Amino acid sequence: MTDFIGLPKAEVHIHIEGCFEADDVIANCEAAGIPLRAPRDRLFEAHDLKGFLEMLDWLCGTFRTREQLATTAYKFAQRMGRSGVRYADVIVNPTHWPHWHKDIAGMIDAFDAGFAAAEQDGHPPVGLCVSLLRTQSAAEAIELVELLGDIRHRRVVALSVDGNEAAAGRTGPRFAEAFRRAGAAGLRRTVHAGESSGPEGVRDAIDLLGADRIDHGVRAIEDPELVDLLARKQIALGICPVSNLALGVYRSLADHPIDALRKAGVPVSINTDDPSLLDTTLEASYAACAEAFAWDDETIRQLAATSVQASYADPALKARILTDLADWRS
Template identity: 85%
Template structure:
């Protein structure tokens, strides 16, 4: 039995909004007098991407104080440690958080306080990827990038974009200027694409947004020339197989293209997306994929190495994790 918790690895596609604990949400509701959206056992229930995003908006609306955000950040880092994650890039989308729309610097500072306290207690370092929502305007996007460029918070490592691609339509052209400015400001660029959109979303992420990492990206498999491009340019995909099955992108793990993409030379890593809401862990995702696709320990090591290379961790930390991974034994 392989111990996937002991495997040195990074998590590079995970949302802070997908890591809430029910006790914290219920406590928030009690403190603010907010009625629960559903009984405790169905608090995180959703049936498709649309209802999932609506649930996120409600959950985030219960977080109203700096302390609540700091606690969430601390517990996120603790969750990562329990899965053996050595470094994480976490996505936060301010549009989901109604009480923080007009105070994004305060939101970043609150999360930073929690992450810093967690790191002092021995939990893994965390980089913050601040995300746009696909339905925002080009002006909103540029405004966010200018804000991030102005405050230059060391916790913020990247500009991200997420949301329902199928509902929003093609958005690459709208956000191209914001991503160009993010690159000029020294921010990395990670883009949700190829989940509810097809391969065209992945191509836009590369050609219009200059993505240096793509979140999901799995539907690139539908266009062989695009798979070749990803492989040639070594553009990593932060793949979330359990999420893709749970939200109906693929009917089963056996039909998921992560192994086909890997065999085609595309850098793929395993991630959880929204583990608390989907009731999964990173180690469970590794185990399920290894079992489904018959991966041996060397393949697992390569996938973990890809997660580290694809992360926005600093070079010294990457080198340390990779050195530990080199001596890992299944």
């Protein structure tokens, strides 16, 4: 049986908002006198992307202290370690966190404290991708980028944008200037696209937002010229197969285009998106895809290598992980 936990790899498309533990959320509610949105066994239940995002807002609204954020960050790094992840880029979207809207710098500091403590204890290092929400304005986007530029926090590696593409409509032109400024400030740029939108969202991410990595991107498969562009430019897709099935983008792994994209030369990696809320792990996602597409060890190794190469880890850490990966045997 293939050891997907022992496989040296990175996770590059995962939201901290999707990694909460039910016990922590319940403790937050008890401390602040917040009524539960649902019984414990249905606390993370949502039936579509709109309901999913509303649930995230409620969950994040229960986090009100620096200690709660630091604990969440520490437990995130622990979760990564249990799955054999050597480095993770985690997305945080400040719009979901109502008690931190006016103190984003403080929120970043609190997360940083938890990540730093975890790394000191031997858990994997984590980079923070701070995300815009698609419904924000161009001015709000620029304001966030200016804040990130002012504080220049060592934990922040990238600007991101996420949210419901289908509901928000085309947003590439709105955020183009913010992403241009982010690039000029030395931030990497990762963009959710090609999930609830079609391939046009992926094209906008490349042409208008300068994306060096795309979160999801699966619906690029509907445009052969776009697939060729992704392969030619080697723009990596952070694909989350289990999430795509849970949220109805595809009906089954047999219908999922991850293997077709891989075979077309597009750099693809396997990720979990929101593992607590979807009740999955990274090793389970690897195992399900390996079975569905009959991947051999060398293909699995290539996918893990792509996850490392597409990550925002520093070059020395990437080199160490890739050396270990070359020695991996299932």
